[in-house]
Structures are given as C-alpha cells and as structure tokens.
Amino acid sequence: MSMQMDGDAMEQQGAVPSQGSPVLPCAGCGGLVPDVSGPAHPYMQASPGCWQIYGGVVARWYADPLAGPAPWHHVDAYAVQHAGGAQHDRRQRQSVAVHLITLCSLLEFGQRPEAAAARRGRTSDVVLPRVGLSDWPYLEPPRRQGPVTIADLDGVRTTAEQESVAAAWFESAWAAWAEHHAVVRTWVRVLQEVHP
Numbered sequence: 240m241s242m243q244m245d246g247d248a249m250e251q252q253g254a255v256p257s258q259g260s261p262v263l264p265c266a267g268c269g270g271l272v273p274d275v276s277g278p279a280h281p282y283m284q285a286s287p288g289c290w291q292i293y294g295g296v297v298a299r300w301y302a303d304p305l306a307g308p309a310p311w312h313h314v315d316a317y318a319v320q321h322a323g324g325a326q327h328d329r330r331q332r333q334s335v336a337v338h339l340i341t342l343c344s345l346l347e348f349g350q351r352p353e354a355a356a357a358r359r360g361r362t363s364d365v366v367l368p369r370v371g372l373s374d375w376p377y378l379e380p381p382r383r384q385g386p387v388t389i390a391d392l393d394g395v396r397t398t399a400e401q402e403s404v405a406a407a408w409f410e411s412a413w414a415a416w417a418e419h420h421a422v423v424r425t426w427v428r429v430l431q432e433v434h435p
C-alpha cells in the first residue's frame with residue numbers, strides 16, 4: 240500500500256512541482272531538472288536547468304577529480320542523451336556519432352579512459368574516409384534516454400557514490416542507443432585499427 244502511494248507521488252513529481260523550486264523533465268534526457276531560464280548548449284538539446292546541473296557537476300569533478308572514467312567521459316554520456324535536432328544540424332550529427340563511438344570504445348572495447356578520450360578529436364578524420372563517408376549520417380535518437388541522467392548526479396556527494404552513479408549513467412546512456420549499436424561498433428573497429 241505505501242509502496243503504491245510512493246509510486247503515485249513520484250509519477251506526479253514532474254508535472255506538479257510541490258514545495259521548493261519547480262522542476263520539469265529536461266527536453267533532452269528527461270531527467271527532472273530545475274525549471275529555470277538561462278543559457279543552454281548551442282546545439283545539444285538540453286533544458287537550461289539540466290545544462291546548469293551539468294556545469295555544476297563537472298566543476299566539482301575538476302576541483303576534486305574522481306577515479307575512473309567520469310572526469311574523462313561525462314561529455315560523451317551528456318551529448319548522447321541530448322541528441323535531438325541532429326537531422327537539421329551537422330554539428331549535432333557529428334557530436335552524436337563521435338560521442339557514441341567514444342562511449343562504445345570505453346564500455347565495450349576495453350579502452351582506458353584517457354586513451355579513449357584522447358582519440359575523440361581524431362575520430363571523424365580517421366573513420367569517415369575509411370568508411371567512404373564525407374559526413375556522419377543521422378542516427379535517430381532513442382525515445383527514452385535511459386533511467387540514469389545527469390540529474391541523478393546532482394546532490395550526490397561522496398566519492399564512491401559519484402563514481403558508481405557516473406558508471407550507471409554511462410551504461411544507461413549507451414544502452415539506450417541499442418538500435419544503433421551495430422553500426423557504432425563497426426566505426427569503433429575502424430578507429431581501433433588506426434589507434435589501437
């Protein structure tokens with residue numbers, strides 16, 4: 240009975256903010272974020288409140304770096320969970336493809352975080368000509384971005400918790416793109432041949 244009531248309360252949280260700052264689901268990742276106005280990313284599709292949370296989390300990680308992939312790969316998870324608008328924007332198509340490739344390198348190909356991040360900027364120059372493309376194709380984003388978003392990292396303070404939630408975030412962001420995993424893996428294999 241009480242479980243049912245908790246569930247109902249959670250379902251209403253996005254639409255009916257209660258006490259404190261109002262929240263809304265981010266237009267990109269769907270995480271519950273503060274309903275604020277302000278700057279957002281020029282082409283990633285993120286609500287200002289989500290962009291604000293992301294900035295805060297990353298600033299904390301720069302000041303007090305975590306072990307593992309989080310400091311190197313937050314941008315990959317964030318980008319692929321805010322992939323809307325890519326059909327109209329070449330930069331967004333490139334962003335989605337390159338960040339999916341980097342996440343896949345990390346999670347499925349056993350690349351060390353530093354190494355996977357270091358080759359991110361060379362990905363387009365290496366892969367596109369070798370697969371006969373002049374530009375990245377449009378990959379239709381998943382309808383659901385996965386259960387873990389940057390909003391789950393807001394307010395997480397202990398190092399161990401941050402590392403484990405960040406790991407779940409990366410897995411969640413990658414898993415949501417299952418429909419495109421096969422093509423992304425072919426691109427990672429091309430990149431591996433040049434930058435093993």
Ligand SMILES: [Zn+2]
Binds near residue numbers: 270285286321
């Ligand atoms: Zn978001």
